[in-house]
Amino acid sequence: MNVRRFALGAAFALFAAAASAQTIKIGFITSYSGLNGNLGPYMERAVRLYIKQHEKELPAGVKIELITRDDTGPNPDKAKQLAQELIVRDKVNLLAGVIFTPNALAIAPLATEAKVPFVVMNAGTAVITTRSPYIARTSFTLWQSSYPLGQWASKKFKTAYTLVSDFGPGWDSEEGFTKAFTAGGGKILGAVRAPLQNPDWAAYMQRVKDAKPDALMVFIPAGKTATAVMKNFSELGLDKAGIKLIGPGDITTDEELPNMGDVALGVITVHHYSASANRPANKAFVDAWKKEYGANETPNFLSAASYDGTAMIFDAIKQQGGKLDPDKTMEIFKHFKDANSPRGPIAIDPETRDIIQPEYLREVRRVNGKLENVELETLSQAEKDPWKELQKKK
Numbered sequence: 001m002n003v004r005r006f007a008l009g010a011a012f013a014l015f016a017a018a019a020s021a022q023t024i025k026i027g028f029i030t031s032y033s034g035l036n037g038n039l040g041p042y043m044e045r046a047v048r049l050y051i052k053q054h055e056k057e058l059p060a061g062v063k064i065e066l067i068t069r070d071d072t073g074p075n076p077d078k079a080k081q082l083a084q085e086l087i088v089r090d091k092v093n094l095l096a097g098v099i100f101t102p103n104a105l106a107i108a109p110l111a112t113e114a115k116v117p118f119v120v121m122n123a124g125t126a127v128i129t130t131r132s133p134y135i136a137r138t139s140f141t142l143w144q145s146s147y148p149l150g151q152w153a154s155k156k157f158k159t160a161y162t163l164v165s166d167f168g169p170g171w172d173s174e175e176g177f178t179k180a181f182t183a184g185g186g187k188i189l190g191a192v193r194a195p196l197q198n199p200d201w202a203a204y205m206q207r208v209k210d211a212k213p214d215a216l217m218v219f220i221p222a223g224k225t226a227t228a229v230m231k232n233f234s235e236l237g238l239d240k241a242g243i244k245l246i247g248p249g250d251i252t253t254d255e256e257l258p259n260m261g262d263v264a265l266g267v268i269t270v271h272h273y274s275a276s277a278n279r280p281a282n283k284a285f286v287d288a289w290k291k292e293y294g295a296n297e298t299p300n301f302l303s304a305a306s307y308d309g310t311a312m313i314f315d316a317i318k319q320q321g322g323k324l325d326p327d328k329t330m331e332i333f334k335h336f337k338d339a340n341s342p343r344g345p346i347a348i349d350p351e352t353r354d355i356i357q358p359e360y361l362r363e364v365r366r367v368n369g370k371l372e373n374v375e376l377e378t379l380s381q382a383e384k385d386p387w388k389e390l391q392k393k394k
Contacts, residue, residue: 022322025065026313027086029107030097030122034073035197036223039302042255043097043121044068046299046306049292054314062322067092071103074167074196079103080110087114093324094119096309099302100221101125101168108132115326117333119313121306125168126387129353134326136333136353138312138346139305140272142169142219145248146176147386148359148379149217149270153177153246154184157214163204164219166193173219173248176386181217189213196221201232208243209236215244222253222300227260234263244268249373252364254300257371264364264371270379272357273301273343276372285342304342305355312336312348345382352388359383 028047030040044066051064058064067090071079079098086092087110095111096119098104104123108131111118120128120137129135153160160181164170170193178188189211192204208216216238220229233245245251249271252264275286275298285307289299299307316332317324334350344358360375367374 022059022062023065024062024094024317024322024324025067025090025092027083027090027092027095028066028068028097029071029079029082029086029095029103030068031073031099032068032070034075036099036221036225037070037073039099039122039223039300040070040097042300042303043099043306045289045293046303047096047310049288050307050310050314052292053288054311057314058317059322062317071098071100074100074102076102076106080106083107083110087116092116094313094329096313097121097306098123101128104128104135105131105168108135111135117316117326117329119309119333121309122302123169124172126172126385127168133353134330136312136330136336136348138309138348138355140301140355140357141385141387142172142248143176143385143387144272144355144357144383145270145359146173146217146219147180148383149246149248150177150180150182150186151184152270152361152379153215153217154181154186157186157244159187159189159213160215160217161189161208161211161213162191162217163208164191164193165196165199165221165225167196169221170219172387173217177217179390194220201229202236205232205236205238209238209241212241213243215246218245218247218251220251222250222302223256224259226251226253227256230260230263230267239263239266249273249301249362252362252373254373255298257364257373260371265366267364269362269364269373270359271301271362271373272359272383273304274360274362274373274375275299276367277343277360277375279342279344281340282342299342301343308338308341308343308346311338311341347382349384352385354385354388356382356384 032040069082111134112132254275337347
C-alpha cells in the first residue's frame, strides 16, 4: 500500500513539474540552401548565442525550443507551407527569421489569421510590417540606408547610375536613393534592374561604364552575389574609369570581405552595423561569437538583427512570466528598446513596428592586414523608415 502511495505521489510530482514547466516554441524559418543559403546559419547562430547567454534570466521553469526550417531561398510557396506546419502541427508561440521579402510577405497573412507574432530578422522591403499587425522587424528597411546614402552622395557626385536586383528590396533601394540624390541636385544617368538569380553582371557593368557616371549605386542580396558584382566591377575597369562604387551595406557584408579581396577597398556604403565597430557592446558580441564559433568566424548584419530580435523575444517572455499572449506580446514588442545593441541604440517604432536605429557612413579599408567596414561618421542617430515617414506627409 505504501509502495502504491509512493508511486502515485511520484507520478503527481512529475505531473506538477511538467505543468509548471513552460516551453516557448519559436518557429525559425531561414535559408540554409538555394540563393544565399550560406546566410541562414549566421541568423541561427546569433539566436542560439543569445539563448545560451541569457536563458538563466528566463522565469523559473521556462525553456526555449527553436524549431528550424529551410525555405530554400526566395521561395514564397515553401515559406508559407513551412509557416503553416509550424503553426498548426508544431503549435509554435512565435515565428522568426526570414531572409527574403517574398517569403515574409507569404507568411504575413498566416501570422494574422493565427495571431502568432512574427519577428522579421532580415527581409528589408519597407511595406512588410504593413501586411500584418503581428509583425515586428528588428533588421532594417532598404530605405533606411539608401535614402541617407542618396543625401550624402548628392553632396559628392553630380551623376549616378543605379543597378539593383529586381525584387522588393531592390526597388526600395533604387527609389530611396534616387529620391534623395535628385532632391539634392544629383542626376541619375540610368537605372537597371537585374534578375534575382543568375544575372549577367558583366553586361550590366558594361552599360554603366559606357554611361560614365560619377558613381554607381548597387544593391544586391548580401553574400556571394555581392562578391560576384565586385569582381565584375573591377575586371571591366569601372574603378579605373573613375566610377565610384557605393551602396547600402549589403554589398560589403562583413563575412564576405575576405573573399572579395582588394577590389572591395574604398567602396563606400551606408549601413547600421559593422563587425569592426568599436562600441563596447559590439566588441563583447564579436568576442562571444568568436569564442563560440571560432576565431576566424565573423558575425554580420543578419547576426546582429537576429541577436537583437532574440533579445526582444526574451523581453516579452520575461514581462509575461513565461505565459505568452499574442496581443500582449505585440504591445511589448512595440515598446522594445536597447541602448546597448551591438549596432548602437535601437528601438521599435510603436506606430510602424519597424526598427529605429543609427546609420553609419562606412568605407572598406585594410586594418591590421584584414579588410573591414570602417565607420567614418554617423549620418543618423535614430533613423526611422524614411518611406513610412514620407507616406505620412502625403
